[in-house]
Amino acid sequence: xxxxxxxxxxxxxxxxxxxxxxxxxxxxxxxxxxxxxxxxxxxxxxxxxxxxxxxxxxxxxxxxxxxxxxxxxxxxxxxxxxxxxxxxxxxxxxxxxxxxxxxxxxxxxxxxxxxxxxxxxxxxxxxxxxxxxxxxxxxxxxxxxxxxxxxxxxxxxxxxxxxxxxxxxx
Numbered sequence: 001x002x003x004x005x006x007x008x009x010x011x012x013x014x015x016x017x018x019x020x021x022x023x024x025x026x027x028x029x030x031x032x033x034x035x036x037x038x039x040x041x042x043x044x045x046x047x048x049x050x051x052x053x054x055x056x057x058x059x060x061x062x063x064x065x066x067x068x069x070x071x072x073x074x075x076x077x078x079x080x081x082x083x084x085x086x087x088x089x090x091x092x093x094x095x096x097x098x099x100x101x102x103x104x105x106x107x108x109x110x111x112x113x114x115x116x117x118x119x120x121x122x123x124x125x126x127x128x129x130x131x132x133x134x135x136x137x138x139x140x141x142x143x144x145x146x147x148x149x150x151x152x153x154x155x156x157x158x159x160x161x162x163x164x165x166x167x168x169x170x
Contacts, residue, residue, distance in 0.1 A: 010054040012061075016046055020061055032062050036072055040079060049080040077131055078146070084126035085120045087167050088146040093130035097140035101155070105141045106130055108157045112164060125168065 008071040012020075018036070019042050039062070043054050048075050059066040073079045080088075090104050091097075107119070109128045113121050120127045136142040139153035143160075145167075152163060 007135040008051045008053060009059060010047065010051055011045075012043075012057060016042060017061075024062075033068070035085050036062060036064075037076075038078075040069070040073060040074075043087070044079060049083050052155065058079070082118065088127050089128040089143055090128065090131045090134075090146060091128065091133050091143045092140060094133045094137075095131075097142055100140045100143040102130075104141070105155050105157070105160060108160055112157075112161060126164070133146060 013026050020039050023035045023038045025168070036058070040050060040055075041056055043058060044050055047054060054071055055069040056066050059069045061143050062069075073081065089109055091102055091109065093102055093106065095144055098110070106128070110116060113126050113128065115121050115127065116129060117129050133145075134142055134151070136151065136153055141155045143155060144151050144153060145163075
Protein backbone atom coordinates (compact mmCIF):
# COMPACT_ATOMS: atom_id res chain seq x y z
CA UNK A 1 0.00 0.00 0.00
CA UNK A 2 1.21 3.48 -0.83
CA UNK A 3 2.35 5.25 2.31
CA UNK A 4 2.61 8.99 2.77
CA UNK A 5 4.54 8.79 6.04
CA UNK A 6 7.82 9.20 4.14
CA UNK A 7 6.62 11.88 1.77
CA UNK A 8 9.06 14.70 1.20
CA UNK A 9 8.63 17.79 -0.93
CA UNK A 10 10.53 17.32 -4.16
CA UNK A 11 11.78 19.92 -6.60
CA UNK A 12 12.75 18.85 -10.09
CA UNK A 13 15.80 20.74 -11.33
CA UNK A 14 15.90 22.07 -14.89
CA UNK A 15 18.32 19.30 -15.92
CA UNK A 16 15.84 16.62 -14.84
CA UNK A 17 12.97 18.33 -16.67
CA UNK A 18 15.17 18.52 -19.77
CA UNK A 19 15.76 14.77 -19.41
CA UNK A 20 11.99 14.25 -19.18
CA UNK A 21 11.55 16.31 -22.37
CA UNK A 22 14.07 14.13 -24.21
CA UNK A 23 12.35 10.96 -23.01
CA UNK A 24 8.88 12.15 -24.07
CA UNK A 25 10.21 12.96 -27.57
CA UNK A 26 10.75 9.22 -28.12
CA UNK A 27 7.00 8.62 -28.19
CA UNK A 28 4.23 9.66 -30.58
CA UNK A 29 2.35 12.89 -29.99
CA UNK A 30 -0.36 12.41 -27.37
CA UNK A 31 1.24 9.23 -26.04
CA UNK A 32 3.38 10.86 -23.35
CA UNK A 33 2.18 8.29 -20.80
CA UNK A 34 4.48 5.84 -22.59
CA UNK A 35 7.39 7.76 -21.04
CA UNK A 36 6.27 6.94 -17.49
CA UNK A 37 8.71 4.08 -16.77
CA UNK A 38 11.87 5.83 -17.99
CA UNK A 39 10.84 9.04 -16.23
CA UNK A 40 10.29 7.17 -12.96
CA UNK A 41 13.74 5.62 -13.38
CA UNK A 42 15.21 9.11 -13.89
CA UNK A 43 13.46 10.45 -10.78
CA UNK A 44 14.64 7.52 -8.68
CA UNK A 45 18.19 7.95 -9.99
CA UNK A 46 18.07 11.61 -8.98
CA UNK A 47 16.52 11.16 -5.52
CA UNK A 48 17.13 7.52 -4.60
CA UNK A 49 13.41 6.78 -4.19
CA UNK A 50 9.95 7.92 -5.30
CA UNK A 51 8.09 10.09 -2.82
CA UNK A 52 4.39 10.73 -3.26
CA UNK A 53 5.21 14.35 -4.07
CA UNK A 54 7.66 13.27 -6.79
CA UNK A 55 5.09 10.88 -8.27
CA UNK A 56 2.46 13.64 -8.21
CA UNK A 57 4.85 15.94 -10.08
CA UNK A 58 5.52 13.23 -12.66
CA UNK A 59 1.77 12.84 -13.15
CA UNK A 60 1.37 16.59 -13.62
CA UNK A 61 4.27 16.67 -16.09
CA UNK A 62 2.80 13.82 -18.14
CA UNK A 63 -0.74 15.18 -17.79
CA UNK A 64 -2.07 11.94 -16.32
CA UNK A 65 -3.80 11.12 -13.05
CA UNK A 66 -1.56 10.53 -10.01
CA UNK A 67 -3.14 7.08 -9.50
CA UNK A 68 -1.72 6.04 -12.89
CA UNK A 69 1.78 6.77 -11.59
CA UNK A 70 1.13 5.08 -8.23
CA UNK A 71 -0.12 1.94 -9.99
CA UNK A 72 3.12 1.62 -11.92
CA UNK A 73 5.42 2.54 -9.04
CA UNK A 74 3.78 0.04 -6.68
CA UNK A 75 3.67 -2.76 -9.26
CA UNK A 76 7.36 -2.85 -10.18
CA UNK A 77 9.73 -3.89 -7.40
CA UNK A 78 12.61 -1.86 -8.83
CA UNK A 79 10.94 1.33 -7.61
CA UNK A 80 11.47 2.31 -3.98
CA UNK A 81 8.64 4.05 -2.16
CA UNK A 82 10.76 4.93 0.84
CA UNK A 83 14.37 5.97 1.29
CA UNK A 84 16.89 3.17 0.81
CA UNK A 85 20.55 2.67 1.58
CA UNK A 86 23.23 3.36 -0.99
CA UNK A 87 23.41 -0.41 -1.47
CA UNK A 88 20.18 -2.39 -1.52
CA UNK A 89 20.76 -6.09 -0.89
CA UNK A 90 17.88 -7.97 -2.49
CA UNK A 91 17.63 -11.65 -1.61
CA UNK A 92 15.52 -14.03 -3.67
CA UNK A 93 12.88 -15.43 -1.32
CA UNK A 94 11.06 -17.85 -3.61
CA UNK A 95 10.86 -21.59 -3.08
CA UNK A 96 14.03 -22.83 -4.77
CA UNK A 97 16.27 -20.31 -2.99
CA UNK A 98 14.54 -20.88 0.35
CA UNK A 99 15.16 -24.62 0.02
CA UNK A 100 18.90 -23.93 -0.07
CA UNK A 101 19.08 -21.29 2.65
CA UNK A 102 17.71 -17.92 1.51
CA UNK A 103 15.76 -17.46 4.76
CA UNK A 104 18.93 -18.16 6.74
CA UNK A 105 20.79 -15.59 4.60
CA UNK A 106 18.09 -12.98 5.20
CA UNK A 107 18.24 -13.54 8.97
CA UNK A 108 22.02 -13.27 8.79
CA UNK A 109 21.85 -9.99 6.85
CA UNK A 110 19.34 -8.61 9.36
CA UNK A 111 21.64 -9.52 12.24
CA UNK A 112 24.83 -8.39 10.49
CA UNK A 113 23.45 -5.00 9.44
CA UNK A 114 21.33 -4.50 12.55
CA UNK A 115 18.26 -3.41 10.58
CA UNK A 116 15.02 -5.12 9.64
CA UNK A 117 13.83 -5.56 6.08
CA UNK A 118 13.35 -2.22 4.26
CA UNK A 119 15.11 -0.23 6.99
CA UNK A 120 18.31 1.74 6.38
CA UNK A 121 21.50 1.34 8.41
CA UNK A 122 22.41 4.41 10.48
CA UNK A 123 25.34 5.19 8.15
CA UNK A 124 22.97 5.22 5.15
CA UNK A 125 24.97 2.56 3.32
CA UNK A 126 22.68 -0.46 3.41
CA UNK A 127 19.13 -1.65 3.29
CA UNK A 128 17.89 -5.09 2.39
CA UNK A 129 14.72 -6.85 1.33
CA UNK A 130 13.39 -10.13 0.09
CA UNK A 131 12.28 -10.14 -3.54
CA UNK A 132 10.63 -12.52 -5.94
CA UNK A 133 12.48 -14.82 -8.32
CA UNK A 134 15.51 -13.35 -10.06
CA UNK A 135 15.93 -16.34 -12.40
CA UNK A 136 18.96 -18.02 -10.87
CA UNK A 137 17.20 -20.99 -9.27
CA UNK A 138 20.08 -23.38 -9.84
CA UNK A 139 22.58 -21.16 -8.02
CA UNK A 140 20.65 -20.22 -4.88
CA UNK A 141 20.61 -18.67 -2.52
CA UNK A 142 21.03 -15.57 -4.66
CA UNK A 143 21.05 -11.83 -4.07
CA UNK A 144 21.37 -8.81 -6.26
CA UNK A 145 22.59 -5.40 -5.29
CA UNK A 146 20.77 -2.36 -6.61
CA UNK A 147 20.92 0.06 -8.16
CA UNK A 148 23.48 -1.66 -10.44
CA UNK A 149 21.87 -5.11 -10.04
CA UNK A 150 25.06 -7.08 -9.62
CA UNK A 151 24.28 -10.75 -8.88
CA UNK A 152 25.87 -12.99 -6.25
CA UNK A 153 25.12 -16.71 -6.22
CA UNK A 154 25.58 -19.73 -3.91
CA UNK A 155 25.62 -17.46 -0.87
CA UNK A 156 26.88 -18.40 2.56
CA UNK A 157 27.02 -16.28 5.70
CA UNK A 158 30.74 -15.88 5.10
CA UNK A 159 30.34 -14.73 1.49
CA UNK A 160 27.67 -12.23 2.58
CA UNK A 161 30.00 -10.87 5.28
CA UNK A 162 32.79 -10.52 2.74
CA UNK A 163 30.46 -8.76 0.31
CA UNK A 164 29.30 -6.29 2.99
CA UNK A 165 32.90 -5.51 3.92
CA UNK A 166 33.82 -4.93 0.25
CA UNK A 167 30.88 -2.54 -0.15
CA UNK A 168 31.82 -0.67 3.03
CA UNK A 169 35.34 -0.11 1.72
CA UNK A 170 34.19 1.46 -1.57
